[in-house]
Amino acid sequence: MNTFFWISYSILWLLVVPLVILNLVLFRQLGIMVMGTARGVNQSGIPVGKKIPEAVTTKLQGTEWSTSELMGMPSLMLFGSPTCKECADILPDFKRIAEKNNVKPVLLLFSSVDLASDYIRKIAYEDEVLIVSSEFANHLDVQVTPYAYAVDTNGVIRHKGLVNSREQLEAYAKAARAS
Missing domain, CATH: 1.20.5 (Single alpha-helices involved in coiled-coils or other helix-helix interfaces)
Structure with missing residues (x-):
């Protein structure tokens, strides 16, 4: 036993x-x-303190847009998707927070033009919307949504990572202004 x-x-x-x-x-x-x-996700992306690389994508209307257009004004770049629940939760505050902090809101959607048009109409978003191609996303090292870059007037990234709340959007907008 x-x-x-x-x-x-x-x-x-x-x-x-x-x-x-x-x-x-x-x-x-x-x-x-x-x-x-997700510390690993927040460590992806262009490192804070580096200049945003030159990259080109298209606007919802079909014209070209370049990251060089960010020069001269602090900007808050928000990468989203019409199928992202967290994106839908923070998008109503996105433009308001950007305006309140005097930063340019740049909404970039991982989507087809048709789906993005329907989504923008549904949420009544009136500012410029960019369509993210896989090449553009790879160039800026963005794989998840909602992901944001706070870019200062010189095109330098001041803050980056996942954004899941209004408070995080506020922090990113303030980081873009603090150059």
């Missing part, structure tokens, strides 16, 4: 240790998804 006890005791520990490790990994993933602590 003593031998049986020690064998079963050892086997249980061999099962418990990997389960504990697996639970820790799962809790970390849950924290990243639910709590918005």
Whole structure:
């Protein structure tokens, strides 16, 4: 009986240790998804303090737009998507916060022109909207939404990362002004 006890005791520990490790990994993933602590996502993108690279995309109306148009005025670039729930939650405050902080709002949508047009009409957004191509997104190192860059008057990135609340939008707009 003593031998049986020690064998079963050892086997249980061999099962418990990997389960504990697996639970820790799962809790970390849950924290990243639910709590918005995706440090890895916030470390992506163009580093803070670097100048935004020259990149070209198209406006919703079909004309070209370049990141060089950001020079001379602090800007808040918000990357969103018509299918992003968090984007829909913060978009009503986006233009108001940008105007309040005297920064230019730049809304960039990962979308087709048709879907973006319907979405903009539905939310009654009246400012300029840009369509993000995969090439443009790769050039600016943006893979998720809602993602933002606070760009100062010299085209230097002052803040970047995921934006999930009105308070974060405020912080980004203030960072763009503080150059």
